[in-house]
Amino acid sequence: MAKRIDVSDLNIYYGNFLAVENVTVSIEPRSITALIGPSGCGKSTFLRSLNRMHEVIPGARVEGKVVMDGQDLYAPDVDPVDVRQHIGMVFQRPNPFPTMSIYDNVAAGIRLNNKKMKRADLDTLVERSLRGANLWNEVKDRLDRPGAGLSGGQQQRLCIARAIAIEPDVLLMDEPCSALDPISTLAIEDLMTELKERFTIVIVTHNMQQAARVSEQTGFFNLSGVGQPGRLIEFNSTEKIFSNPDEKATEDYISGRFG
Amino acid sequence: MTATRTPSDPAAGRTVRRRGDRVFAGSAKGAGILILVILAGVAAFLVAEALPAVTAPGEDIPGGEGLGAYIGPLLFGTLLAAVIALLVATPLAVAIALFIAYYAPRRLAQGLGYVVDLLAAIPSIVYGFWGIYWLAPRLVPFYEWLERNLGFVPFFAGPTSATGRTMLTAGLVLAVMILPIISAISREVFLQVPALHREAALALGATRWEMIRMAVLPYGRSGVIGGAMLGLGRALGETMAIALVLSVSGGITVNLISSGNPSTIAANVALEFPESSGVDVNTLIASGLALFVITFAVNMLARWIVNRRADFSGAN
Numbered sequence: 034m035a036k037r038i039d040v041s042d043l044n045i046y047y048g049n050f051l052a053v054e055n056v057t058v059s060i061e062p063r064s065i066t067a068l069i070g071p072s073g074c075g076k077s078t079f080l081r082s083l084n085r086m087h088e089v090i091p092g093a094r095v096e097g098k099v100v101m102d103g104q105d106l107y108a109p110d111v112d113p114v115d116v117r118q119h120i121g122m123v124f125q126r127p128n129p130f131p132t133m134s135i136y137d138n139v140a141a142g143i144r145l146n147n148k149k150m151k152r153a154d155l156d157t158l159v160e161r162s163l164r165g166a167n168l169w170n171e172v173k174d175r176l177d178r179p180g181a182g183l184s185g186g187q188q189q190r191l192c193i194a195r196a197i198a199i200e201p202d203v204l205l206m207d208e209p210c211s212a213l214d215p216i217s218t219l220a221i222e223d224l225m226t227e228l229k230e231r232f233t234i235v236i237v238t239h240n241m242q243q244a245a246r247v248s249e250q251t252g253f254f255n256l257s258g259v260g261q262p263g264r265l266i267e268f269n270s271t272e273k274i275f276s277n278p279d280e281k282a283t284e285d286y287i288s289g290r291f292g
Numbered sequence: 293m294t295a296t297r298t299p300s301d302p303a304a305g306r307t308v309r310r311r312g313d314r315v316f317a318g319s320a321k322g323a324g325i326l327i328l329v330i331l332a333g334v335a336a337f338l339v340a341e342a343l344p345a346v347t348a349p350g351e352d353i354p355g356g357e358g359l360g361a362y363i364g365p366l367l368f369g370t371l372l373a374a375v376i377a378l379l380v381a382t383p384l385a386v387a388i389a390l391f392i393a394y395y396a397p398r399r400l401a402q403g404l405g406y407v408v409d410l411l412a413a414i415p416s417i418v419y420g421f422w423g424i425y426w427l428a429p430r431l432v433p434f435y436e437w438l439e440r441n442l443g444f445v446p447f448f449a450g451p452t453s454a455t456g457r458t459m460l461t462a463g464l465v466l467a468v469m470i471l472p473i474i475s476a477i478s479r480e481v482f483l484q485v486p487a488l489h490r491e492a493a494l495a496l497g498a499t500r501w502e503m504i505r506m507a508v509l510p511y512g513r514s515g516v517i518g519g520a521m522l523g524l525g526r527a528l529g530e531t532m533a534i535a536l537v538l539s540v541s542g543g544i545t546v547n548l549i550s551s552g553n554p555s556t557i558a559a560n561v562a563l564e565f566p567e568s569s570g571v572d573v574n575t576l577i578a579s580g581l582a583l584f585v586i587t588f589a590v591n592m593l594a595r596w597i598v599n600r601r602a603d604f605s606g607a608n
């Protein structure tokens with residue numbers, strides 16, 4: 034069940050360092066939202082604040098609101114563990130659990146929520162998730178082998194399978210293709226286009242073509258200098274961002290005329 | 293490729309290597325060989341000195357019933373004390389390590405880690421005195437309780453030793469002694485679990501404890517086993533603490549709380565050696581050889597356990 038996310042006046046800190054300032058944005062359900070911008074401008078930081086992964090870093094905190102379907106995710110009575118069950122995440126570097134088999138990697142999240150699931154049901158879910166991540170055919174004969182034995186692109190799809198196995202509402206992806214070859218990248222882009230039927234997807238990418246190819250909306254982050262907080266400079270439909278952006282900085286960035 | 297190579301080709305048969313590499317490889321190899329030579333020397337010494345005891349007629353061995361009857365109970369006592377120590381210390385050490393690595397506030401964690409490391413620096417004779425004068429008397433009421441309520445279990449059959457200097461006490465003292473090494477090593481491997489894997493678990497909606505079970509414990513498993521084996525090695529070879537704490541009389545028994553306990557090999561050597569001569573010395577050395585073999589076997593076993601699932605170790 035895809036859901037929308039409304040962020041208002043979000044300030045994100047690492048200790049006393051304000052990393053991202055004053056972000057207000059609405060993320061549409063059943064669509065792909067891309068976040069672009071130069072290194073260090075706070076894209077990952079912002080993304081991680083959407084599922085409360087930000088606060089696992091000591092001293093890290095946020096101010097402001099992140100509302101998903103009417104519920105403020107940072108309300109005092111909200112458990113971050115619940116938030117993360119509903120908002121899944123795929124990381125920049127593929128990170129399957131090295132001590133688990135392919136099967137167990139996919140089943141890991143399911144087992145957390147539903148301890149007593151029957152083996153047959155679990156098998157079905159694992160297969161469905163692996164098919165959903167376009168990985169089933171490549172691994173169906175070696176489900177009991179370690180996940181770390183797959184290629185980088187396969188590992189990343191395994192991580193996607195693991196994330197979608199628990200049927201989150203939203204899928205956050207932080208540069209999911211940056212460690213992959215062009216073919217694996219295309220495979221994952223195709224996958225994202227399929228997945229957006231079911232999930233709200235937010236993706237951070239340094240690859241402009243990728244943002245242009247897959248996303249409906251694009252947000253451009255920038256920062257005015259070292260030590261300054263990152264800001265969301267422009268948020269618009271992808272088409273507009275890449276053809277006729279409102280902000281000069283956006284245009285400079287996407288056309289490569291950037292500092 | 294080989295066809296064009298002439299005998300004068302300097303690269304023939306070997307690759308070009310920098311001098312630093314060669315020096316390092318040489319000294320590493322030297323150190324490795326040195327260890328093997330020392331080990332072989334010790335083994336040869338033990339075998340040579342143990343041989344007279346093996347060939348001697350049974351009635352010349354202390355106890356008068358042959359070498360097997362002499363070493364058997366000692367071996368049993370050694371293993372029993374060490375196993376008790378390991379069973380008690382490992383879970384505790386892992387818990388302490390997890391607390392330090394993932395639960396304690398940073399300041400407390402540092403202090404606690406320091407204190408645990410300090411425990412390792414206490415000489416074993418101090419543990420021995422602590423065991424006799426402090427721990428043993430305080431355990432007596434507990435042993436009496438065990439005898440009354442769990443007396444049907446062979447371990448706690450009693451009668452309870454009045455001094456508390458029992459096999460269980462010895463095992464507990466050993467447990468305290470090996471706790472620091474196991475927990476220090478566990479702590480290090482737990483801290484080395486990549487943030488990537490911990491975050492993978494958290495991002496799936498794992499609680500902190502679930503994250504530890506999913507990502508930290510499996511990753512640290514071989515390290516914990518390694519630490520436990522180092523601890524076991526220390527427990528098997530521990531001499532002074534056992535010699536002081538354990539009240540020895542009698543042979544093989546699983547009764548842990550009575551005053552009749554088999555001794556351990558190392559403690560027995562320490563206690564008997566000053567009084568021994570002739571074939572008695574050879575007998576003690578033969579028991580030392582048995583300890584050497586056991587320790588070796590335990591280490592092989594640990595290695596096998598660690599390697600059994602090497603594919604899944606995460607070391608790649």
Ligand SMILES: Nc1ncnc2c1ncn2[C@@H]1O[C@H](COP(=O)(O)OP(=O)(O)OP(=O)(O)O)[C@@H](O)[C@H]1O
Nearest residue numbers: 047050052070071072073074075076077078079090
């Ligand atoms: N764990 C951390 N502790 C303190 N500061 C951090 C931490 N992680 C990131 N920062 C800082 O926050 C700012 C934003 O970093 P972030 O990783 O979000 O950038 P990014 O846009 O994702 O960059 P990139 O494109 O290189 O991934 C940077 O100034 C960075 O130094």
Ligand SMILES: [Mg+2]
Nearest residue numbers: 076077078207
């Ligand atoms: Mg980043």
